[in-house]
Amino acid sequence: MRISATLPTGMxxxxxxxxxxxxxxxxxxxxxxxxxxxxxxxxxxxxYLEPYEPFLTDASRSELYRFIDRDGELLAxxxxxxxxxxxxxxxxxxxxxxxxxFFYRGDVVRYQEERAGRQREFYxxxxxxxxxxxxxxxxxxxxxxxxxxxxxxxxxxRVVLGFAGALDELLLEAAGSQPVEELAAAVSRRxxxxxxxxxxxxxxxxxxxxxxSPRDLGPRAAxxxxxxxxxxxxxxxxxxxxxxxxxxxxxxxxxxDPRLPGASGGRAYYDGILFRGYAGHRGLPVGAGGRYDRxxxxxxxxxxxxxxxxxxxxxLNGHAPRPASAAAGAxxxxxxx
Amino acid sequence: VIRLALPKGRNxxxxxxxxxxxxxxxAGVGGEARKLHLHLPGEGVEVLLLKDWDLPLxxxxxxxxxxVVGSDVLEEVGGDLLVxxxxxxxxxxxxxxxxxxxxxxxxxxxxxxxxxxxxxxRWVAGRPWGAEIVRLSGSIELAPLLDLAEIALDxxxxxxxxxxNHLVELEAVAPVAPCFVVNRASYQGxxxxxxxxxxxxxxxxxxx
Numbered sequence: 001m002r003i004s005a006t007l008p009t010g011m012x013x014x015x016x017x018x019x020x021x022x023x024x025x026x027x028x029x030x031x032x033x034x035x036x037x038x039x040x041x042x043x044x045x046x047x048y049l050e051p052y053e054p055f056l057t058d059a060s061r062s063e064l065y066r067f068i069d070r071d072g073e074l075l076a077x078x079x080x081x082x083x084x085x086x087x088x089x090x091x092x093x094x095x096x097x098x099x100x101x102f103f104y105r106g107d108v109v110r111y112q113e114e115r116a117g118r119q120r121e122f123y124x125x126x127x128x129x130x131x132x133x134x135x136x137x138x139x140x141x142x143x144x145x146x147x148x149x150x151x152x153x154x155x156x157x158r159v160v161l162g163f164a165g166a167l168d169e170l171l172l173e174a175a176g177s178q179p180v181e182e183l184a185a186a187v188s189r190r191x192x193x194x195x196x197x198x199x200x201x202x203x204x205x206x207x208x209x210x211x212x213s214p215r216d217l218g219p220r221a222a223x224x225x226x227x228x229x230x231x232x233x234x235x236x237x238x239x240x241x242x243x244x245x246x247x248x249x250x251x252x253x254x255x256x257d258p259r260l261p262g263a264s265g266g267r268a269y270y271d272g273i274l275f276r277g278y279a280g281h282r283g284l285p286v287g288a289g290g291r292y293d294r295x296x297x298x299x300x301x302x303x304x305x306x307x308x309x310x311x312x313x314x315x316l317n318g319h320a321p322r323p324a325s326a327a328a329g330a331x332x333x334x335x336x337x
Numbered sequence: 338v339i340r341l342a343l344p345k346g347r348n349x350x351x352x353x354x355x356x357x358x359x360x361x362x363x364a365g366v367g368g369e370a371r372k373l374h375l376h377l378p379g380e381g382v383e384v385l386l387l388k389d390w391d392l393p394l395x396x397x398x399x400x401x402x403x404x405v406v407g408s409d410v411l412e413e414v415g416g417d418l419l420v421x422x423x424x425x426x427x428x429x430x431x432x433x434x435x436x437x438x439x440x441x442x443x444x445x446x447x448x449x450x451x452x453x454x455x456x457x458x459r460w461v462a463g464r465p466w467g468a469e470i471v472r473l474s475g476s477i478e479l480a481p482l483l484d485l486a487e488i489a490l491d492x493x494x495x496x497x498x499x500x501x502n503h504l505v506e507l508e509a510v511a512p513v514a515p516c517f518v519v520n521r522a523s524y525q526g527x528x529x530x531x532x533x534x535x536x537x538x539x540x541x542x543x544x545x
Contacts, residue, residue, distance in 0.1 A: 284397065
């Protein structure tokens with residue numbers, strides 16, 4: 001009998017050299033995390049679906065692999081480490097010494113429509129910091145994210161910074177009769193026509209990623225922006241090899257105001273600083289993170305929480321350098337059929 | 338240097354006209370030229386000529402920094418691209434077409450022929466009738482004409498093809514326009530150049 005070597009859509013086996021490279025990067029990252037005082041936690045690949053229901057968006061729900069176990073329980077394959085960690089740690093918090101620093105590594109599985117380069121299994125390394133108040137926690141975690149991101153092979157490296165709810169006031173003011181979630185989606189795609197000319201402040205933000213004046217965001221968001229600028233400047237000097245940009249439009253669909261519909265997109269639990277890393281030329285992030293106190297609050301625990309995850313396959317393989325001009329020149333001779 | 342992906346075929350000339358109106362000549366692209374990859378150092382761009390359906394993937398992968406693709410294809414293919422500007426191209430729209438002038442009755446089940454099955458599935462989900470989606474790759478108008486399907490979802494431009502085939506536009510579902518799309522990472526890396534180009538496309542009043 002001939003057995004096909006084909007794997008299900010979106011799955012990949014790493015053989016020999018590919019496995020060595022992945023383990024090499026993972027090992028260097030783990031060493032860095034342990035050196036920074038983070039301890040490892042190991043989590044199961046399967047869990048009940050029910051604890052995650054409050055944190056699911058339409059997008060993240062559609063990515064879940066769910067099934068009914070033989071004993072009738074509705075289960076889901078792990079699609080995200082952070083909610084699993086939160087739901088396991090929230091009831092244990094009173095007995096834990098804070099601040100708590102820990103990291104994880106392992107697979108998450110998410111359904112993606114069949115498309116070249118879209119995997120359904122992702123190997124992640126991530127870290128979380130619980131119980132450290134103020135901007136120091138964000139600074140520590142972001143610094144760690146930048147260290148780990150720099151360990152990958154893909155270049156250039158770019159990290160975009162923002163914070164949840166930054167545009168809430170502007171969006172509510174500009175929406176008028178337009179559904180505010182549509183406007184937020186248009187801002188995050190930088191659709192100038194969709195934003196229209198009705199709000200010069202929002203339009204400026206779509207074009208530059210920042211408000212013309214921080215005051216345009218309202219007093220609370222303006223203060224947060226000032227802090228973020230300081231953090232960016234500090235880290236930019238420390239990581240000259242990474243392009244660090246403040247861009248609030250990138251996170252327009254992460255609101256905080258209860259008058260706005262819930263955040264859209266895959267991960268919707270952030271409520272403070274947000275960051276997203278790009279490596280090489282590909283337009284999908286290789287990692288992301290932020291502050292998510294509200295997830296613990298929803299689980300009945302009050303604690304400051306910041307974390308991130310990085311996708312090792314995207315860091316290693318999904319970002320081959322763009323063909324150089326010389327190579328492209330050869331292709332330029334190819335004619336249309 | 339920015340790498341710009343442009344659609345081969347009938348969408349190329351209107352796209353080039355939009356760029357020329359915005360001050361980017363792209364000399365040597367289009368017309369009788371058959372090259373698929375051109376270097377235009379004087380204009381600070383490289384141009385790739387691609388099939389519409391492949392173009393979003395090239396931009397998402399970062400093989401190209403930006404490109405122009407129809408909103409119909411973009412909606413169908415999906416992906417996470419920035420869409421700063423839609424370019425006008427007349428009055429194209431995605432429409433539901435059929436042999437007689439009536440939409441399916443609520444509660445009925447029909448066959449719907451289309452090149453855009455994902456778009457059709459999303460759109461039908463909000464309707465009071467159901468549809469079996471039949472995916473075709475061309476000549477969609479023939480499907481309702483020859484009873485392969487009761488209705489079809491396709492692009493209508495002037496409506497002449499419909500008239501000549503005794504078909505009726507039942508409902509315009511969405512306007513269709515070429516979109517200037519940008520890779521998210523490229524935007525962060527070449528923001529100034531790309532914003533300048535987007536601004537010029539807007540100023541030339543080819544954008545909507």
